[in-house]
Amino acid sequence: MRYGHSVEAVRRAEGALMARVPEGALMQRAAAGLAAAGADLLGRVYGARLVVLVGSGSNGGDALFAAARLLRRGASGTAVLLAPERAHGEGLAAFRAAGGRVTGADGGAGVIAHADLVLDGITGIGGKGGLRPEAEPLARAARESGAAVVAVDLPSGVDADTGEVHGPAVHADATVTFGTYKPGLLIDPAAERAGALRLVDIGLDPAELGTPALEALQHADVAALLPRPTGESDKYRRGVVGVAAGSRRYPGAAVLAVSGALRGGAGAVRYAGPGGAAVLARHPETLVSTGSPHSAGRVQAWVVGPGLGDTAEARTAVDDALAADVPVLVDADGLRLLTPEAVRRRTAPTVLTPHAGEAAALLGRAREEVEAGRLRAVRELAARFGATVLLKGSTTLVADPDPERPVRVNATGIAWLATAGSGDVLSGLTGSLLAAGLAARDAASVGAYLHGLAARLSEVPLTALDLADALPRAWRNVSE
Template sequence: MIRAHSAEQVRAAEAPLLAAGDPLMLRAARALAERTRRRLAGAPAAGPRVLVLAGSGANGGDGLHAAALLRREGIGADAILTAERHHTGGAAALEDAGGTLHALDDLTPEELAELLAGAELVLDAILGIGGRPAVPPPLRPLLEAVRCSAVPVLAVDLPSFVDATTGETAPEALRAAETVTFGALKAGALLPGGAERCGELHLVDLGLAPHLGETPSLLRLEDADVRVLFPHPPREATKYSRGVVALAAGSEQYPGAAVLAASGAARAGAGMVRCLAPQSVLDLVLRERPEVVGHPVQPTTLDPSSLHLEDTGRIGALVVGPGLPGTDPRARAGAALLCRGDRFSRGVLDAGALEAIGAEDRFGPDVVLTPHAGEAARLARRLGADPDRPPPLLAAALASLTGATVLLKGPITVIAPGDGGPLRSQEDGTAQLASAGTGDVLAGVLGTLLAAGLPGPDAAAVAAILHGRAGRLASRDGLVPLVALEVAGRLPDALATILAPAPQ
């Protein structure tokens, strides 16, 4: 499991080491220089090759000391000082090694372009974990010049102007090919905004682990975690013990959503899938998935206070919303059942069911809300929250207001547990998943995992991984378009690639 930390947690972990005189900066600089050497392997030998953008703080000091080390090994390295103040120790080390310090204010555009033309790598050491997602006007021409030069960027600890805790990023922030991060992964590097700027992440161990505490700011599951969490049926398993999922899904307007949700649930391993829908929708579902058990309902006459599930038999999780307009009585009835939590305490509220959530509704953490960005903003407005917060803060606010676990869909899935635990983030999919119906498949997968007994946050993270990997398989790793039913069909293959034992 990948553990990432907030800026505050990292600072607190560094404090006792710094107080004891541990040379953290020099250790970071050596690791940065080593990574830079690897990046430059095979580059032409002549001329200056590394240009450090050095800010005023410790991050700038890391970059300057690394440049000095590179100089002593025969690699050309110079620096642009981006502020009036600079790290004096790092600056002196670079000058002693024969490097040149250029004050940004003294450079003409032509001189800046000439420096970049002679560089094969730029080290972004302007700001570290103290960065904020706003670029001061005097620095904007510098960042634009670096972008236009097309010189690869290696970020020092974190790309500048990225919030280390939330991932919120200034539009002008440089996009790094690689980021060398020190001591601990920063949560912002695994969240929307920051993740898109970091490139390949390299973590340098500085001995912070004993001081970071037991609770990180953010978690990300890996394949090994899925192998532990995924529910494997024992020899004596029955369809009921594996988990029964009930779907209130599909309508005259969106009948296919029920097919997609049912397919996601079935292909993820549900023991049984029940579908509560109009007969015309059930006919469509059963043509594609004959193993589904149909329960005809008439949404126009349904009592909004109940889904009349008394006669449906066992149900482990209730999925409400795929293909339902917000006015469908099943939406409010399902939300009310999950809100009460007496018989149904595990389930998913998706699509139209999100519109049925009121300010007074409270759920448990094994109920998962699955909004995309637009749905999350509308729900936030209805609940009195700020809809314009960055994704991790928005998801956390919705989880706090509802008590449910919130899975905020996007290129990076953000999961806020309803019990107030650390955020989760998963980045397993492809842009090809941005097509109609893929969210319905995800809702079905999630329902299966909840019915099998996984806690809400774990079920949400595992569902995001399986859904994303299946999307990659269906699109040939993002190369070609996909349709939602293909994603459901590739779920077993995605699961097999994760669960298969590693070759000896």
């Protein structure tokens, strides 16, 4: 599991550690890790040209000490001081002693144009808002240069706690972060500016960091959660998932949701709705009925919403599913047909799976506002509906209705998932995991992980059916 901790938690743990170690030890540990990462990116340190962008905080000190280490290995370097009177004194002295040159912000763009490596030490994890006017041209010059840009702890100009970007920010090729991941490194739009992530252990105590704000599953975590049949299993003991999806106008949504459900670990799939002929043509093993969910037979979870439309039959399907005393996943058209009150009345778990546009409609906001503040939006939706919310997008987030539980972020998704029907497959897959017995938060997290991994294992451009067909490979990849 990867964990992301808030700025407050990091500062608390750093303060406790600094009281136990010699003065400056933490900065030297950070600088050593940063220098090693820079050397790896350069490949050959001797003769390399290095530029350090130095602000007034300790990140500037980390960058200066790291640069001094690289200069002692034969690199040449220039420090661009954005606030010369507030630059880290000891770091600057070490950099100069190693042969480094110093210039002001006005001369920065010229030296950046000839750099092989740029270290971004402009602001630290406490920075708020975008880059200041004097720093923006330097960030732009770094991006336009051929240099590798490495952010120190996080790209300057992004919000460490939320992943929001309120103005110009550094675009890094890699970010070297210290002690623990910061939530902003894992959530877009900030995550896309962070590049490849490298975590340097500086000795922070997990107990002093406390409960993380964010966590990301990895292969071992997903493997431990996957449902597996035993010798005593039969199709009903493995769970039956019901799918109420599709319509006469959109029968494909039914096929795609059922395709995902059949690959999700449950023992059987019941389909209820007008798309039965299309479903049976693709998946003859499906148990099909033409009525509403209420009359479809016993299930351990329902998936309702993809392709339903906005008809009386669609409303009945959503109402029937929500009335069932089993976990329910609501997606797509179903999200427009429910209210917070209807969800909060339920005693069984509910999972909502909106994309940014649907989330915006549920919150009464603009889509752009949701995309700019994804963490805030998913937490608010979970609190408002009392449900587990999977917010789809460039970084998929899963929030529990309990605000004390960390939000989960999925790191396996790729841009090719932005294809028609992809979300229908995810809904079926996640609903099947619910029917197989996973808790709502785990089912949503594992579903998103396998969904993204299946896309990575598919040939691109991919279609939604390609994605469903690749799910067994994703499952096997995780298990083995």
